[in-house]
Amino acid sequence: MAAAWVRLCALILIGVSSGTALAKDKTPTAIVVGGGLAGLTAAYELQNKGWQVTLLEAKAGMGGRSGLATSEWIGNAKAQPVLNQYLDRFKLETLPAPEFVRTPGYLIDGEYFSATDLATKQPATAEALKRYEKTLDDLARSIDDPLNPQATSTLFALDQINVSTWLDKLQLPATARQLVNQQIRTRYDEPSRLSLLYFAQQNRVYRGVSDRDLRAARLPGGSPVLAQAFVKQLKTIKTSSPVTAIVQDKDSVTVKVGSVGYQADYLVMAVPLRALAKIQMTPGLDAKHLAALRGTNYGWRDQLMLKFKKPVWESRARMSGEIFSNTGLGMLWIEPALKGGANVVINLSGDNARLLQAFGDKQMVDQVLIRLHAFYPQARGAFTGYEVKRYSVDASTGGAYLAYGPGQISKYWRLWERPVQRITFAGEHTDALYPGTLEGALRSGQRAASQAQDLLAGKSFDPAKAAPVAAAAAGAAAKENKGGFFSNMFGGSSDKSGKAEQVPAKTEAKPVDEAKQDKPGFFKRLFGGADKPEVKAEPIAKAEAVAPVIAPAPAPAPQAAPAPVVKEAAAKPAASKAAPAKHAPAHKPAQKPAESKKATAKSEPAKKTVANTQAKAG
Numbered sequence: 001m002a003a004a005w006v007r008l009c010a011l012i013l014i015g016v017s018s019g020t021a022l023a024k025d026k027t028p029t030a031i032v033v034g035g036g037l038a039g040l041t042a043a044y045e046l047q048n049k050g051w052q053v054t055l056l057e058a059k060a061g062m063g064g065r066s067g068l069a070t071s072e073w074i075g076n077a078k079a080q081p082v083l084n085q086y087l088d089r090f091k092l093e094t095l096p097a098p099e100f101v102r103t104p105g106y107l108i109d110g111e112y113f114s115a116t117d118l119a120t121k122q123p124a125t126a127e128a129l130k131r132y133e134k135t136l137d138d139l140a141r142s143i144d145d146p147l148n149p150q151a152t153s154t155l156f157a158l159d160q161i162n163v164s165t166w167l168d169k170l171q172l173p174a175t176a177r178q179l180v181n182q183q184i185r186t187r188y189d190e191p192s193r194l195s196l197l198y199f200a201q202q203n204r205v206y207r208g209v210s211d212r213d214l215r216a217a218r219l220p221g222g223s224p225v226l227a228q229a230f231v232k233q234l235k236t237i238k239t240s241s242p243v244t245a246i247v248q249d250k251d252s253v254t255v256k257v258g259s260v261g262y263q264a265d266y267l268v269m270a271v272p273l274r275a276l277a278k279i280q281m282t283p284g285l286d287a288k289h290l291a292a293l294r295g296t297n298y299g300w301r302d303q304l305m306l307k308f309k310k311p312v313w314e315s316r317a318r319m320s321g322e323i324f325s326n327t328g329l330g331m332l333w334i335e336p337a338l339k340g341g342a343n344v345v346i347n348l349s350g351d352n353a354r355l356l357q358a359f360g361d362k363q364m365v366d367q368v369l370i371r372l373h374a375f376y377p378q379a380r381g382a383f384t385g386y387e388v389k390r391y392s393v394d395a396s397t398g399g400a401y402l403a404y405g406p407g408q409i410s411k412y413w414r415l416w417e418r419p420v421q422r423i424t425f426a427g428e429h430t431d432a433l434y435p436g437t438l439e440g441a442l443r444s445g446q447r448a449a450s451q452a453q454d455l456l457a458g459k460s461f462d463p464a465k466a467a468p469v470a471a472a473a474a475g476a477a478a479k480e481n482k483g484g485f486f487s488n489m490f491g492g493s494s495d496k497s498g499k500a501e502q503v504p505a506k507t508e509a510k511p512v513d514e515a516k517q518d519k520p521g522f523f524k525r526l527f528g529g530a531d532k533p534e535v536k537a538e539p540i541a542k543a544e545a546v547a548p549v550i551a552p553a554p555a556p557a558p559q560a561a562p563a564p565v566v567k568e569a570a571a572k573p574a575a576s577k578a579a580p581a582k583h584a585p586a587h588k589p590a591q592k593p594a595e596s597k598k599a600t601a602k603s604e605p606a607k608k609t610v611a612n613t614q615a616k617a618g
Helices: 002-025 037-048 081-089 115-121 123-141 153-158 163-170 174-187 196-205 223-233 287-295 350-355 361-375 408-412 438-456 471-480 485-489 512-517 522-527 593-598
Strands: 029-033 052-056 071-074 105-108 111-113 217-220 245-248 253-257 260-264 266-269 280-282 301-308 322-325 331-336 342-349 383-390 423-425
Touching (some): 029 037, 029 253, 037 223, 037 266, 052 260, 071 081, 081 223, 081 438, 105 115, 105 174, 111 115, 115 123, 123 174, 123 196, 153 196, 163 174, 163 196, 174 322, 174 342, 174 350, 196 408, 253 266, 266 438, 287 408, 301 350, 301 361, 342 350, 361 383, 423 438
Parallel strands (some): 029 052, 029 266, 245 280, 266 423
Antiparallel strands (some): 105 111, 245 253, 253 260, 301 342, 301 383, 322 331, 331 342
16 A cells, blocks of 8 residues: 555656656747837847747838838947947948038028037027036936936926926027927927926936937938848748737736737737727736826827938038927938938927828928928929828827826836736837837847746746835925025026925816917917927826726627738747747847946036937837
């Protein structure tokens, strides 16, 4: 009897050990939702670690929010370390940027000015821009750790204020204010919709990075060239495959694309928040994540590329790569065309893009071309065509890129960096240091892939913990700092009243229709000098009530037919086994996030990534 019992125990132990060995030998599987550069990066890194990866993209093409630029200016390894690592790995050639494009230019009332020209021909405007940059740099320096921007009650209070209110206090001359507004709305969103804390945090990240670092080289073909380099490395990609539902259980994740189901061990979600909000998830997201899906602000932008047989502007000025206009033309990006001629990429941003939602593409291009022709009379004769990307009306993005509004850092900061059960999140909106940029998208893909690897190894992630300072503490700080921090941050010597800036507790956000009534007229607003040195500040948005947890609904019955396969793909990825890809460790950013804390304290105007390197996220 005893011998039989011993044999039974031995058989059980052998079975358990055999099952463990089989589990270790099983190829881990992952589904990546989203074919932008964040999703492509995550899929590539996981595949290189030996995972079987299936990438699902809702649209017919890959690359996500890659822009229209056919010859994109990019930063050096100091400004965009991860991007440069992938360019080297895929052997993508770049060309050195000409010196004249490495600093911004200005188009003021139709006349082009370099930075040097501005100092000699419009000294008052140049001096006001310097004062603005110095004050902004002081504000950025007040943030010790860009990964924890709301660390103190005083900094927390900045999140309750919009950038337009801060600019009003600076009392900039009209032309300088118009140029500053255009720069901010191009790189983020309308100043009245942007959190001052977010604006300061981003400028803290880029302290010590010059314009010359940000436009160090040219990538022929633009970011789509990088996207295609990733695509060539991946084994299983399915386009035209919009995900409708995701179900998690203790052992796997099931993804529904119409009537087709895909199953894997883990999932990387690499889509914008507006697209994620349309996917039914079981179990459902908690109240904080649901509120972030609805409430997080996105910068709005429409991008036009006007094509010309020749660069008609050369007869009057040698325009640089990035030009800010005071006449409503948006930010202009001049580049040579790949097949001869020249292109002007124009970003209509912020409220300008919002107001143009109802316009057709041709109407919008005609209005821009009329203004450009007024400055350069040969423009219409040399015009050959156009392309348009309308991020503002794209239902899957709801804008162009993340741009935190007032109060939103306090509620949602770094929320999407943590996995939710078997799902990790990627995309420019999930990167704390470089949101809204190509660099941020690539970094987020690396992080999400690494987190999936950690989950496979058994690592647990604590639920995201909110770290905002209490609003009451913020109010107390405002009272304690009369004549101190806030008087310095909001104009310094120009306001000697010693009164602290009061933060409204509850106000309603101004609707677009009301905003339009405050303007002197649509086309004057869009293309004329409507930006005033003192703009009426939009009230701070009312704090959004936290929504209750919504009980998950059952997944809808599949209706659509299986999506077409771009590369070889099984109908059920988890059911098939593929040999593990050769292991290749993921590249790490040359500069770790923590190193941003050690940025030099030298007072140098803070810079932000150029617009054409921003909306390249997945």
